[in-house]
Amino acid sequence: MNLATTVPVLTLDGPSGTGKGTVGQLVASQLGWHYLDSGAIYRVFAVMAERANIQPSDLIGLETFSNTLVIKFESRSNSIAVYCNDIDLSEIIRTESTGDLASLYASVPVVRKSVLNLQKQQRRTPGLVADGRDMGTTVFPDAKYKFFLNASAEVRAERRYKQLKVKGFDGSLSTLREEMRLRDDRDANRKTAPMVMADDAKEIDTSDLNIEEVVNRIINIVRNPTD
Ligand code: DC
Numbered sequence: 001m002n003l004a005t006t007v008p009v010l011t012l013d014g015p016s017g018t019g020k021g022t023v024g025q026l027v028a029s030q031l032g033w034h035y036l037d038s039g040a041i042y043r044v045f046a047v048m049a050e051r052a053n054i055q056p057s058d059l060i061g062l063e064t065f066s067n068t069l070v071i072k073f074e075s076r077s078n079s080i081a082v083y084c085n086d087i088d089l090s091e092i093i094r095t096e097s098t099g100d101l102a103s104l105y106a107s108v109p110v111v112r113k114s115v116l117n118l119q120k121q122q123r124r125t126p127g128l129v130a131d132g133r134d135m136g137t138t139v140f141p142d143a144k145y146k147f148f149l150n151a152s153a154e155v156r157a158e159r160r161y162k163q164l165k166v167k168g169f170d171g172s173l174s175t176l177r178e179e180m181r182l183r184d185d186r187d188a189n190r191k192t193a194p195m196v197m198a199d200d201a202k203e204i205d206t207s208d209l210n211i212e213e214v215v216n217r218i219i220n221i222v223r224n225p226t227d
Contacts, residue, residue: 046102
């Protein structure tokens with residue numbers, strides 16, 4: 001048996017603004033496991049492809065281009081730095097426009113194929129918490145624990161609005177809500193690996209829960225699997 005497949009994985013899928021990133025990092029830290037932010041990979045891909053002027057419609061260009069990218073994560077004291085070809089992209093990838101661009105490139109099958117191995121390689125002992133849209137369905141279908149985080153569109157937009165405000169965002173809440181709706185629709189309706197809850201995932205509606213409550217719920221399930 002491949003050693004990697006014996007390493008336990010916990011997947012956290014769901015739309016934007018459900019708290020997956022923060023929850024995922026806290027769960028990983030409490031379990032002492034590694035953490036994979038798969039969205040960051042798509043964000044990096046999008047930034048680099050746009051800089052190289054390769055459009056989402058240029059399938060051959062994207063395939064060749066994907067072989068030139070070396071993406072690395074590096075843990076810092078309270079964040080995770082993301083590099084591509086030794087360029088630090090940690091800040092630029094976090095903007096809302098990069099998220100939208102990432103969703104566009106992520107709908108292209110050749111792009112998804114090119115990052116699949118990189119994602120699978122993150123499965124390292126003693127375990128992995130993987131956050132994204134297709135972690136439980138496509139990348140780690142044999143994951144031991146699967147969760148799908150959700151929340152009302154209103155709550156998700158408000159959360160994201162507050163996060164972005166701190167970083168100087170000056171757009172309106174209603175525009176942001178509409179942009180998030182379009183992005184989630186694209187992610188949920190693409191042909192390859194759409195964002196969908198795995199049949200064996202547990203759904204957690206985080207609308208009325210704070211981060212700590214979501215983390216505790218997940219940790220309880222992992223530590224008391226029969227509950
Ligand atoms: O989780 P995020 O907001 O950083 O993701 C940005 C975009 O990347 C998201 O809108 C769709 C895409 N994505 C994906 O298609 N599959 C994943 N596993 C993670 C992200």
